[in-house]
Amino acid sequence: MYVAVKGGERAIENAHRLLASARRGDQSVPEISLDQISEQLGLAVDRVMSEGSLYDRELAALAIKQARGDLIEAIFLVRAFRATLPRFGASEPVETGAMRVQRRVSSTFKDIPGGQILGPTFDYTHRLLDPSLAEGFVPEQPATADASTAPTPRVTDILGRDGLIESSPQAEEGASVGDLTREPLNFPADRDLRLQNLARGDEGFLLAMGYSTQRGYGRNHPFAGEIRFGEVEVEFLAEDVGFAVPLGSIELTECQMVNQFKGSATEAPCFTRGYGLAFGQSERKTMSMALVDRALRARELGEEALAPAQDEEFVMSHSDNVQATGFVEHLKLPHYVDFQSELGLLRKLRKEFTDANAPDAMKEAAE
Amino acid sequence: MAVLAHAEAGEIAARLRVLALPAHQDLRAPENGLVMLRGRVGGDGAPFNLGEATVSRAAVRLASGEVGFGYTLGRDGEKARLIALCDALVQSRDFGGAVERDVIAPLREQLMVRRKQAAAETAATKVDFYTMVRGEG
Numbered sequence: 001m002y003v004a005v006k007g008g009e010r011a012i013e014n015a016h017r018l019l020a021s022a023r024r025g026d027q028s029v030p031e032i033s034l035d036q037i038s039e040q041l042g043l044a045v046d047r048v049m050s051e052g053s054l055y056d057r058e059l060a061a062l063a064i065k066q067a068r069g070d071l072i073e074a075i076f077l078v079r080a081f082r083a084t085l086p087r088f089g090a091s092e093p094v095e096t097g098a099m100r101v102q103r104r105v106s107s108t109f110k111d112i113p114g115g116q117i118l119g120p121t122f123d124y125t126h127r128l129l130d131p132s133l134a135e136g137f138v139p140e141q142p143a144t145a146d147a148s149t150a151p152t153p154r155v156t157d158i159l160g161r162d163g164l165i166e167s168s169p170q171a172e173e174g175a176s177v178g179d180l181t182r183e184p185l186n187f188p189a190d191r192d193l194r195l196q197n198l199a200r201g202d203e204g205f206l207l208a209m210g211y212s213t214q215r216g217y218g219r220n221h222p223f224a225g226e227i228r229f230g231e232v233e234v235e236f237l238a239e240d241v242g243f244a245v246p247l248g249s250i251e252l253t254e255c256q257m258v259n260q261f262k263g264s265a266t267e268a269p270c271f272t273r274g275y276g277l278a279f280g281q282s283e284r285k286t287m288s289m290a291l292v293d294r295a296l297r298a299r300e301l302g303e304e305a306l307a308p309a310q311d312e313e314f315v316m317s318h319s320d321n322v323q324a325t326g327f328v329e330h331l332k333l334p335h336y337v338d339f340q341s342e343l344g345l346l347r348k349l350r351k352e353f354t355d356a357n358a359p360d361a362m363k364e365a366a367e
Numbered sequence: 368m369a370v371l372a373h374a375e376a377g378e379i380a381a382r383l384r385v386l387a388l389p390a391h392q393d394l395r396a397p398e399n400g401l402v403m404l405r406g407r408v409g410g411d412g413a414p415f416n417l418g419e420a421t422v423s424r425a426a427v428r429l430a431s432g433e434v435g436f437g438y439t440l441g442r443d444g445e446k447a448r449l450i451a452l453c454d455a456l457v458q459s460r461d462f463g464g465a466v467e468r469d470v471i472a473p474l475r476e477q478l479m480v481r482r483k484q485a486a487a488e489t490a491a492t493k494v495d496f497y498t499m500v501r502g503e504g
Contacts, residue, residue: 085400177415
């Protein structure tokens, strides 16, 4: 229990003034602009949009600035902002097969239609600090080549044609799409709710959970069937217009994990799948998400579910970093009354202990 | 109209400036809100809610009666209003051709140039595999 305590108003006000000053830092150093954050710290912006569950680069950049680069604090700010706007509705599902691909790699097939496209990636860099970036760095113009107009079908679609991989579950007619921002979470949760939860889940948490499956806690033998990053168009069925209107495009990363087989007496064995999708260029996040999505399908696939990553209540209840930080950090709020009662109890127990042991101690001393 | 959603408000306004616009009024003042973006399980399965996006919308009516709607990602109400205005103009017999020719076509051209450049930069990072034959080199 924590109780309202009066008397801290001035201290709080002054603390916030001090925070504003600390946020700005040395004023002889130029102030950072939202454009600079959006353009030069783009992957931080992507993460705040994904886990803040709100696609708006400018707001995410503002949140990062306001939070002094504390991304979980920034995610918290973005989540709070989204509660201030009305919701117009839901978009048509995005078509990731029609993505304008900026990066697309497969670790399962070398020669995929459309090719392996590396795009802007940290892969194959040597991870050596580059002193030339310290100031005044001007990059070379990117190289160009003739772009092919060949389609880039999803690797899972190619495997699917031969029946080598399970097909994606289709929606039942008239089924509504679960939304955990509107209804409280109940278990067992369907795949739509699980994916929504993972999509806004903490990258570090999902990374650790995904890693745990690789290390043997719910092993599911994954291959990165495909990872793609690029732009997709968004359409929205506007009721006043009467048809789907284009809203523009967003950047997404998609990961298709291809996992070990299932089969039965009536069904031929085939690969199973795990899926990851997130705003912006979020490769680690979507790969982790796909591993955990697959692990959470243990029950459905008739696997033994003994590992943490296979326990949907455990995963879904602890993946949200805003909830988690709220509960962990509330420990620093005044708990004076709670603590006083614990202190009283402890004193009583200690007195009982002393009284109970005192005669023995006297006896021993006498002998 | 998809072209307009990809343009900046300033670019649309600049293109519209060359036209002698007919009288028009806001049927719905620009309003910001959210749209829940949806993906599909496995990319091609049942839909799920991925996360929201900010969206601005507006509606404009020409004096001649045509009603246009404007929707765009982001929080730029003026852009939504300009898209709504273009949507109304496109439906008008007097302005439809001019809006297509002087506003939408050049913005489409600009968008295509941008996309072509991005596609060419991406294409340069495509891997050309070759096989090393044992015993060579």
